[in-house]
Amino acid sequence: MKISIVGTGYVGLVTGTCFADTGVNVTCVDIDNDKISKLKKGVVPIYEPGLETMIKTNVEKGRLHFSTSLKESLEQTDVIFIAVGTPPGEDGSADLRHVLAVAKDIGKHIDHSIVVVTKSTVPIGTAEKVRKTIREELENRNADITFYMASNPEFLKEGSAIDDFLKPDRIIVGTDDDEADRIIRRLYKPFLLNNHPIYFMDIPSAELTKYAANAMLATKISFMNDIANLCELVGADVNMVRQGIGSDSRIGNKFIYPGIGYGGSCFPKDVKAIIRTGNSYKYPLRLLQAVEDINEDQKRLMADKVKEYFNSELAGKTFSLWGLSFKPNTDDMREAPAIVIINTLLEAGAKVKAYDPVAMNEARKIFGDNITYGQDPYDVLIDSDGLLLVTEWPEFRIPNYNVMRKLMKHKVVFDGRNIYEKTEMKENGFDYFGVGRSLNESKLS
Numbered sequence: 402m403k404i405s406i407v408g409t410g411y412v413g414l415v416t417g418t419c420f421a422d423t424g425v426n427v428t429c430v431d432i433d434n435d436k437i438s439k440l441k442k443g444v445v446p447i448y449e450p451g452l453e454t455m456i457k458t459n460v461e462k463g464r465l466h467f468s469t470s471l472k473e474s475l476e477q478t479d480v481i482f483i484a485v486g487t488p489p490g491e492d493g494s495a496d497l498r499h500v501l502a503v504a505k506d507i508g509k510h511i512d513h514s515i516v517v518v519t520k521s522t523v524p525i526g527t528a529e530k531v532r533k534t535i536r537e538e539l540e541n542r543n544a545d546i547t548f549y550m551a552s553n554p555e556f557l558k559e560g561s562a563i564d565d566f567l568k569p570d571r572i573i574v575g576t577d578d579d580e581a582d583r584i585i586r587r588l589y590k591p592f593l594l595n596n597h598p599i600y601f602m603d604i605p606s607a608e609l610t611k612y613a614a615n616a617m618l619a620t621k622i623s624f625m626n627d628i629a630n631l632c633e634l635v636g637a638d639v640n641m642v643r644q645g646i647g648s649d650s651r652i653g654n655k656f657i658y659p660g661i662g663y664g665g666s667c668f669p670k671d672v673k674a675i676i677r678t679g680n681s682y683k684y685p686l687r688l689l690q691a692v693e694d695i696n697e698d699q700k701r702l703m704a705d706k707v708k709e710y711f712n713s714e715l716a717g718k719t720f721s722l723w724g725l726s727f728k729p730n731t732d733d734m735r736e737a738p739a740i741v742i743i744n745t746l747l748e749a750g751a752k753v754k755a756y757d758p759v760a761m762n763e764a765r766k767i768f769g770d771n772i773t774y775g776q777d778p779y780d781v782l783i784d785s786d787g788l789l790l791v792t793e794w795p796e797f798r799i800p801n802y803n804v805m806r807k808l809m810k811h812k813v814v815f816d817g818r819n820i821y822e823k824t825e826m827k828e829n830g831f832d833y834f835g836v837g838r839s840l841n842e843s844k845l846s
């Protein structure tokens with residue numbers, strides 16, 4: 402079988418590599434020349450654990466190819482996946498420009514029957530738009546070619562993308578044609594051998610499933626953040642509340658950790674997009690609007706705590722950030738809470754020094770020389786007025802308090818991920834502020 406993946410980002414590159422690993426001949430296509438020429442030289446443009454080795458193996462075996470030419474990649478291809486970005490448009494709806502540009506190109510260049518699959522996260526009705534665009538192009542050149550549409554949204558998580566793809570919780574496929582059904586079933590067969598479920602459904606249901614899943618996960622996060630903020634006011638510890646509710650099997654203990662707001666390339670934009678879809682059907686999704694509002698507030702919470710601690714006098718002070726990416730095990734900085742935190746500190750006249758094991762190149766694209774980048778976690782603590790733990794990378798979990806004490810001017814830690822214990826911090830001479838952990842110091846009189 403031969404397939405093409407258009408869009409060689411986090412999703413396209415992982416998808417292409419994992420399919421190649423099953424023996425399929427894969428071409429990953431992108432319009433980004435730099436990205437493709439790097440990949441051709443064996444340089445992987447993103448950080449994703451395990452990906453580099455897997456790409457190398459499959460390139461060496463001659464099953465994985467990279468190209469900037471969609472036309473060339475289409476030769477004898479059975480399936481083409483569209484995995485380009487769908488960033489939020491100005492009104493919050495998913496911007497389909499890239500998806501439809503690819504559809505147009507497909508219509509211009511296909512010369513044989515093919516299955517076209519939307520893998521990007523796209524609103525309901527997008528597969529229909531893609532179908533229409535391809536048809537128009539075929540009509541323009543009087544070509545009578547059959548093609549089949551399918552929707553196959555992706556659920557991988559950055560940081561564990563390969564494992565998620567190889568051992569999926571489920572595979573969702575929307576089709577309205579037996580032929581597409583048959584070909585996709587064959588393609589995914591290797592991933593189903595260990596009882597990973599594949600659900601076939603109509604296309605709109607598949608498209609909505611992806612948004613509903615991300616909206617549900619974002620809801621869990623905002624819910625816990627709301628509860629955490631209440632904990633601080635009433636003198637409760639959210640860690641205990643979390644354990645208390647998570648042990649209820651109807652609730653479960655996954656994804657109920659409070660923090661400094663969800664970020665990344667998916668939740669913020671997908672919540673916005675589903676809200677927009679609701680509005681366009683005159684059905685405002687009130688719960689998800691609240692989820693989004695809470696998240697926006699939560700991203701500001703850490704910098705607000707710093708301001709409160711220093712009586713809003715941040716000018717001339719230096720703050721150290723541990724972690725920049727929106728979560729550990731990725732270099733992705735899209736919509737990362739670190740961006741809001743750093744901008745707030747800089748606006749208040751403070752200096753920022755930051756360290757992240759892999760995301761500093763991405764951070765440089767955003768902040769340039771406006772902040773200082775450290776060589777290691779302790780480097781950024783020299784003469785620091787406070788440490789802000791932003792991303793819970795494993796290497797930050799057991800810090801060396803003696804070194805910290807020696808290096809830091811002001812001994813205060815703001816822990817945005819609740820990875821430290823207040824008592825231990827206090828014993829080691831640090832003021833400590835977590836999220837939702839007032840440890841019975843109620844603000845009620």
Ligand code: NAD
Nearest residue numbers: 408409410411412431432433485486487499521522555559
């Ligand atoms: P990305 O920004 O990392 O990659 C998108 C790629 O598409 C870029 O390399 C870009 O150059 C390329 N591209 C844009 N227009 C193109 C065109 N006309 N032809 C060829 N290539 C083109 O994006 P991503 O994170 O991989 O996400 C892709 C889609 O998958 C999005 O819809 C996203 O919501 C969804 N998704 C992402 C994740 C994730 O964790 N990143 C998970 C599930 C689903």
